Amino acid sequence: MSLADNKCVPCRGGVPPVPNDRAQALLKELGRGWGINTQGHLERLYTFADFAQALTFVNKVGAVAEAEGHHPDLHLAWGKCTVEVWTHKINGLTESDFYLAAKADREFGLLKPSAN
Template structure:
């Protein structure tokens, strides 16, 4: 969790391409769930932040989405 109470994790990769591939996998999961995290991609990293925008807080769906993202196979 970050300082504003959102779920947050920085995933690290050996290069930009793998970080982007990971972000694309997140996009697929988010579209299926109709629940979209905020994320940024930089060289060797994908930062993911999840919360329910409507209530500016956390719901069960946030934890479900986080678990699905955690299940992605990645080399970090």
């Protein structure tokens, strides 16, 4: 089972973030391009041939986020979208953040964009 096949679990707060060694192991399971930024959030830049493709991707990831009840920050610009994921209630990473990241990768693959 891939990370994208897992259901995001709502966080009610009061739980610790995943330990760094677990976060690093999960990061290795994600597609290329994912990293942990200086705030400790998962982040990936996706590139597209134009604004319309980037907007389509944002809308698809938004629909997945709504269905999962887990919402990333989506930064849309011409030909690109940065997805930033973390669990807001604990200001850290949970396994569900990695699941949502993998789901974003799945949507990207389904678009078959002309750019990376």
